[in-house]
Amino acid sequence: MAKLAHDHTAEDCVELVTIFQNLSETDLETVATLVTDHHYKSGEYLFTAGDAADSLLILAHGQAKVFQMAANGKEQMLRILQTGDFDGEAALFANSDHNSFAQALMDTDVCQISRQDFQKLMQETPELAVNMVNALGRRVAQLEQQTTEVTTSSVESRLANYLLETSAGLDKTVFTLPLKKKDIATYLGTTPETISRKLTSLAKQGMIQKISNNEFKILNADRLMMID
Amino acid sequence: MAKLAHDHTAEDCVELVTIFQNLSETDLETVATLVTDHHYKSGEYLFTAGDAADSLLILAHGQAKVFQMAANGKEQMLRILQTGDFDGEAALFANSDHNSFAQALMDTDVCQISRQDFQKLMQETPELAVNMVNALGRRVAQLEQQTTEVTTSSVESRLANYLLETSAGLDKTVFTLPLKKKDIATYLGTTPETISRKLTSLAKQGMIQKISNNEFKILNADRLMMID
DNA sequence: CGATCTGTTGATCTCGCTCAACGTAAGTGG
């Protein structure tokens, strides 16, 4: 496990994160002064439902899952935060509480900006606000996609897509699943058992190859794409 | 049916629409000059998948449904646009095509602003950008909710929630469903047959009362809320 | 090394989808 060599987390945020792209040097320095940073160990919660949502979180390093809990106790994964992603848009528009949970999947560095500071920053830095609108626009599109897929296509199809996307994201045909199957299951709106079965089934059909427990190889991307 | 008396659509947009709230008089006048307006008859499409998405649409008057079409031909309703709502955030961040459809459910007036003009406007008017961020934040929260509900709770529960929300939105316990059951079905990720059955079932259980074909009365909101 | 968590496999059940037939409204043109 690589040790975090330096405590440059604030600068990391500012540099790494897409919403701060294209800002002037001076603006970036201002941002850096407003940011506070936190470290979370794997398994710790960045926030839980009911917490006051009064700041924007930016993931400087690591990985975290964001999920909601339904009334019946079932989890629904909403997204995986990767380095450079942010969350807490709920924080931006009103005094409200989080309705979701965020849990670190590995050791993770997070930067925070308070709602107040961030709103002020947007007023003073239109580029930032525009970047923010763009980022949220993408987020909306991604969520619409997720909603549509979950309700219109089969688990097998959703899993196939997930494998393809993961593979594409890592730019490898042989890749390690970044999530536990339990989490993949709630992400795809299904159960671990079903994931297990479908992976076996896809392997039997020769579309993927199981290398190790959570390492897979895409053998036939075209057929995976065609699953209804 | 009220006749649209005047062609003040551009001003209507600017006045009605939440994202233009809090703007100065001069800013509002600028906005009004950039807006073009269109009228659509019930059933006409505001845009379809594949169209170039190069402008923001604001619904000045009427109602429209936005939906995606899955590979297998199934519709998934994403949302209903009401007076004051906007769509086309995809248009805001890149040259891209629409991946969804928008169809007028009644006679509808729509205002458009081109991506270029709108981006420029946001640069010059930070308040607008901040409003936009807030509106998109709300949208994200709503979509996360929809995704979670669709995957974690039963059709009966989703339908019950839909009835409660609709009733609450209209502020009446006796209310007319604003959508055809076909559309409610795709909104809730199910089929018309199932909607029909579940409505009958809820009525039999005494939680709602069927007044006419698409008029209903909430009899027991508490029990409706409790359905898992 | 036990203990706890995650994954696999099998057996069973059930919700809601599909297909089909029919009823009801709503528009269209004579």
Place this chain on the structure above:
DNA sequence: CCACTTACGTTGAGCGAGATCAACAGATCG
């Protein structure tokens, strides 16, 4: 205004994808 067409809605019967329950097998970890 009524016959005709075309959409929408309802009801029934049957089926199937996937959830659930349960038992076991690896992993992971203190």
